[in-house]
Amino acid sequence: MTPASSPIAAPIVRARHGARPKRRVLHVFDSLGVGGAEMWFIAFLEWLEKNGESLPFELEVEVCLTGGRRAALDDRAERLGAKLHYIKYGRQHLRRFATEFRRLLAKGRFDAIHDHADYAAGLHLLIGAGELPRARVVHVHNPVATFNKSLSKRMTRVIGRLAVSNLATTVAGTSMRILHDYGLAPHPQAKQRRVAMHCGFDLSSYGADRHQARMDVRTEFGWSPDAIILLFVGRLESHFNQKNPRLALDIILECIARDSRVKGLFVGAGDVARHEMELEIERMGLTNAVRLPGVRFDVPRLMLAADLLLFPSIAEGLGMVAVEAQAAGLRVLASDTTPRECEVVKGMVTFTSLAASPRAGADVAQSLLDTPAPPHQAAYEAVGNSPFAIASSARSMLDAYGFNSPPEL
DSSP states (O other): OOOTTSOOOOOOBOOOTTSOOEEEEEEEESOOOSSHHHHHHHHHHHHHHHHGGGSSSEEEEEEEETTOSOOTTHHHHHHTTOEEEEOOOSGGGHHHHHHHHHHHHHHHTOSEEEEOSTTHHHHHHHHTTTSOOSEEEEEEOSOGGGSOOOHHHHHHHHHHHHHHHHHOSEEEESSHHHHHHTTOOOOTTOSSEEEEOOOOBOOGGGGSOHHHHHHHHHHHTTOOTTOEEEEEESOSSOGGGTTOHHHHHHHHHHHHHHOTTEEEEEESOOHHHHHHHHHHHHHTTOTTTEEEEEOOSOHHHHHHHOSEEEEOOSOOSSOHHHHHHHHTTOOEEEETTSOGGGOOSTTSEEEEOTTSOHHHHHHHHHHHHTSOOOOHHHHHHHHHTSTTBHHHHHHHHHHHHTOOOOSOO
16 A cells, blocks of 8 residues: 555556556546536536647546446537446345456456445445555545434444545545545555545636626526626536535525515426426415526526525535635535635635524525625636636546646646
8 A cells, every 4th residue: 555655656558669557547426417526527527628639647537437327417528538438236136246347347457447326335345355556536426414324224334434544546636525434534644545535616607798698687587787696506416416506495585575676596406306396486476486497507697696695504514615705706505514715715605503593594595685795806716716626636547646747737
């Protein structure tokens, strides 16, 4: 096992004279749905498409999808040059998964593997033992509060954690807090490097004209120019109600009762939950005041147009949506379960107790709406200079693989 203090020197694939050496990395996801880690991966591929020629090596990216199915971002990943492999993982598929996963590792001759499956990543590494690349990164994203608490799942996680502790060369967390929650915090006796590796994103869309976005979005939804938009971005249906859209709706309804200019906008997947919320809103006669357009791929534009982001998650690995909002100059009202590491611009994220009533939440929201936010440009530049910018995030990723990145990305 490589000591935590020793750099990982990935082997260089020999190339003909004058050509760059090739480096190959395998990412492992359940699926490429519209989630924080998956959107980060797409942002990395987009960055690589634009900047790959400046690297001292040619980087080839492949993905193992253990859910065994296509999802929303597969087409984008393939257009950006990633090769996708669908290998179903699960108790009933374990023997076939082991055979196909080991075959993929042996045939791929990867320089690094980057597994995003939390504790289950340790089981993947156990299955691949003997065929694993030299650099083995396990990335934990999902908060412990969302885990299934059945005895079999708990036992599986114990095995997975032991495997991660002994087989990974780098353990990365979306925040330092999540590493502590997983029992994988930096420690002198750890056999690997343990670091916070924040998901990154391309900021370019968040620097657009806020005034124009405000006018365009209000026109799109048929709202008056003076409408006050409270925005929610996240899955309407999630494990253990992680994103907590119901609390966001209750706060919005309380704000509407106080000020008819207030409008609510919910962006995220979840057809059943959306239908139930729409029925409730219709019964209250507020169909024009609260809109649920589903999944949108213009979230930066909606953030530029909004007045406040509601982020009442029950648990978060970090809260990338809150960081994105700051890049758009949008203040955030977040639950106190959100890691404080998501606050990049001082004063732009306000944390409130999940136990607080919707009325209390509305009081805080109103106070924030009445207080001028930091200038958009200053907030945008602060996020651009943070580890959340995709160039910085890409550097962290390549460093974890032991690849020789250029002086500037």
